[in-house]
Amino acid sequence: MSVTGVEGEERTDFSKEESRQIRQRSLKLLGSLLRPLRPHVVLAVIVIVFSTAFQVAGPALIAIGIDQGLPALMKQDWGPLGLVGGAYLVTGVLGAVLIAWYTVLSARISQAVLIDLRTRVFLQTQRLSLEFHESYTSGRIISRQTSDLDAIRELLDEGINGLIRGVLYMGFIGIALFTLDWTSGLVLVVALVPLFVLTRWFQTRSQRLFRESRVASAKLIVKFVETMTGIRAVKAFRVEKRNGKEFGDLTEDYRDVNARVIQLFGIFDPGLVLIGNVAVGVVLFVGGFRVIDGQMAIGVLLAALLYTRRFFDPMEEMAMFYNSYQSATAALEKISGVLEEKPSVPDPVKPVDLWEAQGTVRFQGVRFAYRSDREILPQFDLELPAGQTIALVGSTGAGKTTLAKLISRFYDPTDGAVTLDGVDLRDLHPKDLRRAIVMVTQEAYLFSGSVADNIAIGKPDASFDEIVAAAKAVGAHEFIDGLPNGYDTDVNKRGGRVSAGQRQLISFARAFLADPAVLILDEATSSLDIPSERLVQEALQTLLADRTAVIIAHRLSTVAIADRVLVMEYGRIVEDGTPDDLISGTGRFAQLHAAWRDSLV
């Protein structure tokens, strides 16, 4: 069995092989994030090595001070004590300065890793096809980029530092202890056995718990976001109480997992202290006899005790941050899954440039089915000559939008090819593709920022005059001008107040500004009022004169400006002709058109 991409993300029962695969995947990702930072990492490691060495020097210096400084001082010789005192001062100050330096260095590294990872996930999110987004859901892709990245930030900021410093600290103490008195060093080595057993136990137990914890928190987040974005419906249908209960259950699940995590620490943490304290007792016991026998100086005993006591200090810290390591691993596993997803609509390897697109779109033996093998469009051929305005009609679910998404390359065909001016869309440079073909959908999403910013999405380098001209052309100028700050009005602040129709006008102005060779309008005017639609219609007539256009509209008023009508049913094009021909005929379109005429006044 192999797991790829985001598949199996919510499972907690991976086989050994699958777990290994996932772990490798995330390690590879981590490696690729750290590699470019190698010089910085090396510097940081050098700094932390010296800093820790200086910090660990203390007890050994005390031992020397007592065992050699004291007898010398008895003979009025200040030399050894002065030397030891000075050395202590220098190591203490340097150790502190270096650790401060290290703190800034490691923050730089972790921030560099984070920004790299954030950017990669962001880019990948943008690269992945709509099909992926529709099945993976926005809540999950958002938590990959927020809470999961937070977990990794915690690991980098706290966890890894704790680990590196801990390991170095313990290592240096071991070295110091063996150098001073190897019997005491042996006691530490023996203590490592229960330490290892305890840690191992903790690791296996916690791994699963942390994974559960992330699943629980993701569910919580989805519910939360859904409630806040759908707050109107929540209120209108009085779902507050029920939501409150459901959310309460999710909170309880999350709380329960967290409590079990803490419980685990409640055993691990005191276990460490116990091992440490017993080790101190044993060092004292062994050392005591050896001091009486004269085999060990009293200062060395003190140093051995201090070292033994300090040896276990970072374990607590390491245990504390083991949490962050575990969460980050789980997060990294999921993120690496998202990054591993192959975009089903990949960018071309050798992009073909197309500077001035004419706008001829051709479907050659195109068939489209979803991953699940659900066939939406059976195989067909179709040519949309440059400059033609095509109305696409048919009932909901007939495949109109799928056809439009194929032209705009939101999807790639399962078989066959869609070409623009003879170039397969899959080979076209993305920049040229998006400049040549623009699709305006019904859900006119507005980004936070001003109205002008939102229109400028169509052409980022547009001047203010161009923006106003575009708004005027589609009849949006009047209402924009009436907003509190005109074009500078922040749509986010008034998000609830820009009506659906106004949003559509703005997104229409966007498309107008983009000035593409092929324009696809998928229900782009559905929320407009009739006068606005009339204006848009007029604007379209001039706008579409020299470009290819595919218009999907339930209201057949669009047909008036179309050169050609395609009627779709069950994924097939069942009628194809000029509006006049079809209307005067007896087919499906003639019926539709008659019904539509009746509905007008």
Place this chain on the structure above:
Amino acid sequence: MPSVQHQHPPQDRPGTIRTLLRLYPYVKPAVPFLILGAVSALLASLVALAIPQVLQVLVDGPLSTGDASAIWPATLLVIGLGVLEAIFIALRRWFVLTPGTHVEAAMRNGLYDQLQDLPVAFHDKWPSGQLLSRAVSDLGLIRRFLAFGIILLVVNVITIIVGFGILISMNWILGLIFFVCSIPLWIYGFVFEGKYSTIARRSQDQAGDLATAVEESVHGIRVLKAFGRGKHALKNFTSQAEDLRGTEIEKARAIAGIWLWLLMVPDVAFALCLVVGVWLTAQGELSVGTLLAFFATATVLRFPVESIGFLLSMTFDTRTATDRFFDILDEVNAIRDPEAPVTITDPRGELHFDDVHFRYQDSPERFPDLVDGVELTLQPGETMALVGLTGSGKSTITALTTRLYDVTGGAVRLDGVDVRDFSREELRRHIAMAFEDATLFSASVRDNVLLGRPEFAERSPEADAALAEALEIAQAGFVHDLPEGVDTTVGEEGMSLSGGQRQRLALARAVAAKPAVLVLDDPLSALDVDTEALVEAALRRVLASTTALIVAHRPSTVMLADRVALLQDGRITAVGRHSELLETNDHYRFVISSLEDEERRDQARQTDRDLFDEKEGVNR
């Protein structure tokens, strides 16, 4: 820049302790356990401080006299104390375990409840990313602080004080050196507060903004893809991420500063004490055992001393998180239930707009009220279409009926009762809405449609009947073709449906609620002509007995209505039958008709004839 407006100017902010004390109501049930936890932690620290005392006795006694037999009991005592310390540490963990997580859960539920209660106007202002970061990371931080941070902070401070006492009692000169050396630490810690908490707050706000940017890039993915603006969005995202990085590094600098002091000061003190201590011993003023015990005790004190910096920064982070939590909790909800709500068991469904005014709070004065004196009455059972240009305030008027917004003048009355005199629960039971942008929740089709009927038992025959009827009226038969029929999960986490499909389900939901008044905000805009006709035919049955206010853009929707109200510049300028208005009102023609004048007149005549025939038919 939403972060700016949510930021309090630093000088107005209450102190850290005052802020944290506001958590008390939530923490109250956990307090006994927290105290028990703190006592355990304190005992653990005291035991740890006792171990060096044994060492002193051992070194000055048996070790100097060479009495090997005393080593056994002393070692056993040390190990015994060590075991005790471990037990107390375990107790600390176990005492705070459950209460800590419960406090977090209670706060999270409280925040969620408050957010659900706050009016739509609040949500218009606050991006959900900002809210989410409060609900998740801020509350997690507060939990860790309660279960761990505050206990260690208190206990470590006490440990340090007791420890200093012991050090001074061993030798006052050494103790004093140690004490004096730590004074700069406390001063620096104090200075640290101001610096760090400002940066911490900025970093949390920036992280919230970044989360919002991420959300937008996901929700707006279709637009970004359509225009190939991924790069553009990336640029915005990167600049925000860079801002956050800058702040985080600044934060690291502040932390580095406190680390520097926390590590340097004890080491300098140790160095001085070593020199002075050895000198004192050489003078015979101090025993070797005491000198050893001094260093052993000082070593025990190192962790508490070092941890103060970390615990302080955690405290300030928590204070910031608490501020942000109360930003929401303190928000006063202007749309509340009345003290003594009026109840109507069986509303007739008369809806009256009585000189209704509405304007958004932040709307500049130069603009007139958005809704500027609307006067309109819907008789029980009547269907009224609301027609007007985009932006004329139609949707706002519908939102006023269920108090999604409150009027700023006049009143909306249901059966003569001001809607503000009902409980919101009851009001929204009487009046159901369907919105143009149909929101479905991550639940089954069944649950989504029956959202407004919580009284039904799960899968009861009545529930099934209501579901079937509503789906039929909204022409939502497509749900039976979904993988699991009406039990298919839709919404964010489920099957994605088309705009038209979602709209039909939202309509079914409003119909299934069986309200006295139905308010439909352009409910059919995304439907194709065929489906729309079918829905309208079915809807007519429901509307015959239900008062309804329908926002309409299309003549076909208007045809559902008994009368039409024309909204112009925030006022109702005409009310009448569709054909009447079409004949007499220029503005109405402008708004509703897409035909040329001549065709329109023919059509109007035809409609009148049809209606007349229908009426005749009924009369006959």
